[in-house]
Amino acid sequence: EDKVVQSPLSLVVHEGDTVTLNCSYEVTNFRSLLWYKQEKKAPTFLFMLTSSGIEKKSGRLSSILDKKELFSILNITATQTGDSAIYLCAVRRIQGAQKLVFGQGTRLTINP
Amino acid sequence: GAVVSQHPSWVICKSGTSVKIECRSLDFQATTMFWYRQFPKQSLMLMATSNEGSKATYEQGVEKDKFLINHASLTLSTLTVTSAHPEDSSFYICSARAGVLGNYGYTFGSGTRLTVV
Numbered sequence: 001e002d003k004v005v006q007s008p009l010s011l012v013v014h015e016g017d018t019v020t021l022n023c024s025y026e027v028t029n030f031r032s033l034l035w036y037k038q039e040k041k042a043p044t045f046l047f048m049l050t051s052s053g054i055e056k057k058s059g060r061l062s063s064i065l066d067k068k069e070l071f072s073i074l075n076i077t078a079t080q081t082g083d084s085a086i087y088l089c090a091v092r093r094i095q096g097a098q099k100l101v102f103g104q105g106t107r108l109t110i111n112p
Numbered sequence: 113g114a115v116v117s118q119h120p121s122w123v124i125c126k127s128g129t130s131v132k133i134e135c136r137s138l139d140f141q142a143t144t145m146f147w148y149r150q151f152p153k154q155s156l157m158l159m160a161t162s163n164e165g166s167k168a169t170y171e172q173g174v175e176k177d178k179f180l181i182n183h184a185s186l187t188l189s190t191l192t193v194t195s196a197h198p199e200d201s202s203f204y205i206c207s208a209r210a211g212v213l214g215n216y217g218y219t220f221g222s223g224t225r226l227t228v229v
Binding site for chain 2: 034043044045088098099100102103104105
């Protein structure tokens with residue numbers, strides 16, 4: 001059975017800190033790993049990773065995938081209160097119904 | 113960009129009644145729609161996958177007779193929670209996929225918070 005595990009489940013830091021969120025997976029026929037940010041309602045897309053070792057970057061956020069060790073990390077530098085959200089990791093397989101398997105999410109709280 | 117409109121955004125209903133949730137793709141054709149539920153402080157759990165014009169594929173443990181999914185057109189999919197009970201109270205969210213989209217094919221609706229009393 002496909003499995004996606006995120007850690008930590010909850011994290012509270014001060015504004016300006018740097019955080020690293022983890023996502024490990026066990027999926028047959030891995031195709032890609034996606035990161036989403038969920039605030040009040042719909043998840044918003046952050047990154048999609050398919051190749052190992054290539055960092056994706058967007059402003060203060062960056063992510064990298066290790067296909068050998070089956071994990072990904074999401075880094076946020078110089079955190080702001082607006083970064084407070086649930087961060088979701090999802091994995092997609094090559095075959096099958098194109099569905100995403102989500103991890104439990106990491107609830108990140110940035111205190112001023 | 114691709115937009116999925118989901119409504120209602122919240123609904124309160126009495127036990128035993130049915131509730132219908134709609135998801136519409138506004139500017140693209142959604143050949144595949146995914147329905148998720150999310151309990152407080154938990155992640156998205158896939159309930160079913162529907163393809164336009166065919167029966168939905170339900171995940172293990174999801175009652176197909178309780179959660180009726182209809183995907184009759186390329187722009188509309190509905191989820192009906194039948195004979196709702198308090199334990200069905202949850203956040204329901206849809207995701208649509210069609211061809212090549214900016215966010216690699218998965219656009220989420222804004223979700224529906226269902227409370228059964």
